[in-house]
Amino acid sequence: MDYAFDDRWSAGVDLRGVSSRHANAANTLSTAGYALWGAHVSWQWSPHTRLTLRGRNLGDRTHVVYALNDSMVYLGDPRSWELVLRQSF
Numbered sequence: 001m002d003y004a005f006d007d008r009w010s011a012g013v014d015l016r017g018v019s020s021r022h023a024n025a026a027n028t029l030s031t032a033g034y035a036l037w038g039a040h041v042s043w044q045w046s047p048h049t050r051l052t053l054r055g056r057n058l059g060d061r062t063h064v065v066y067a068l069n070d071s072m073v074y075l076g077d078p079r080s081w082e083l084v085l086r087q088s089f
Contacts, residue, residue: 009041009042009043009044010041010042011041011042012039012040013037013038014038015035016037017035019033020033023067024069024070029069029070031064031067031073036061036063036076038056039054039058040053040055048089049087049088051083051084053083056080057076057079060078
C-alpha cells in the first residue's frame with residue numbers, strides 16, 4: 001500500500017503472509033506459516049532520479065523459506081535495510 005504525500009514524497013507498507021507447507025514427500029513434516037512486513041519512503045529528487053529507503057522483515061521474524069527434510073532448512077533473511085538511488089534515462 002503506497003501513499004503519495006505530494007509530487008516528491010511517498011511512503012508505503014507491505015505485508016507478506018505464507019501459510020504452513022509440507023516439507024517432505026510423505027507430508028508428515030510441515031513448516032510453520034509466517035507473516036513479514038516492511039515499509040519504504042521515497043523522494044523524487046528530479047524528474048529522472050528517485051531515492052528510496054526500504055526496510056524488510058521489520059519484525060525481525062525468524063522464518064523457514066524452504067525445508068529439505070527435518071534436519072535441513074533454509075532460513076529467510078533477518079531485518080534488513082536498503083537505500084536505492086534510481087536513475088532513469
